Amino acid sequence: MAVLKRVQQWATFARIWHIYDAAWQNPFESAGVLKKYLTGLYKPIYHPMNDCGDHIVVINSAEIALPGDEWKKRVYFHHTGYPGGATWTLAWELHEKDPTMILKKAVYSSLDKNLQRRYTMQRLHIFPDANVPSDMLKSISNQIKQLRLVPKRLDTYSEEEIKSFPKIYDYPKPYILK
Amino acid sequence: MVFTTVTNFIRSRGPDEIWRKRRIFKLAAHFQGRKRNCYSIAIKYVHRALVYATKGRQLKKQDMINLWETRINAGCQQHGINYYTFREALSRCGILLNRKVLADLACWEPQSFKALTDIAQERTQQDGLNVIKADNIKASGVLTRAMKK
CATH class of the missing domain: 1.10.1900.20 (Ribosomal protein L20, C-terminal domain)
Incomplete structure (x- = not known):
């Protein structure tokens, strides 16, 4: 390698666009991963004062999966500032109103609490489905690996796959299947 | 704290009030308001600042x-x-x-x-x-x- 090119790093300071498929992912675990890319923590040039964060396009945020009974038990608090202005919204209610909000709030609260936080959030683009504007899709150059395997639903299997699935035993002839 | 001559530095330790206070005011020169002008207030904040400076030496390393x-x-x-x-x-x-x-x-x-x-x-x-x-x-x-x- 040439002496001058030894330390050459193309596009070190360029903003990279990542894509992340949130289908069947835990938003609170994903927030930690997204934070790493949003703030540029994964780059060796990182410095808190260095503006080296990237853009992330998150798709399918409507299909996130909350662990346990979090849909019923997790509560989002809001206060208007007026007396009696407090509201408590359950996670499933919030998700019905805006399917991007749970992920957005999870990322927002996982970021460092400083003046840069709102500008960092502007680099996060969340979409409830896979319909992403084409100009955004053009600039994407990396996919962030999903944290969990997406399970395959039974109704998405084809007839052949179900028939060829190995059986432990055959049902007896008089057995009535629904 | 910078004293341009040795004479000034030695004076500042002596019984002379002006020179004793001068040493503190020099440290408080970059403070705002009465913290830099009134001695009794300045000395409190100078002590505080010196404590911060001491702690800061370790924090910087961390x-x-x-x-x-x-x-x-x-x-x-x-x-x-x-x-x-x-x-x-x-x-x-x-x-x-x-x-x-x-x-x-x-x-x-x-x-x-x-x-x-x-x-x-x-x-x-x-x-x-x-x-x-x-x-x-x-x-x-x-x-x-x-x-x-």
């Missing part, structure tokens, strides 16, 4: 360590190795580089840093630390001292 670790971690992740595994493997190989040098290599000399991670991965495999996934290992032609024995 901050730098945190920054270096973040950068080395980032470099390690690019080559699929954990920070702690990396440091352990390097010390087993007798490569005694500190955090500052490793962070500088990760930032400015990515090729050299990759060579280090290759060595670390090879050593990790040889010692059976068994923490690196098989598909991350691409190192070949790396000689560590453990191989020679």
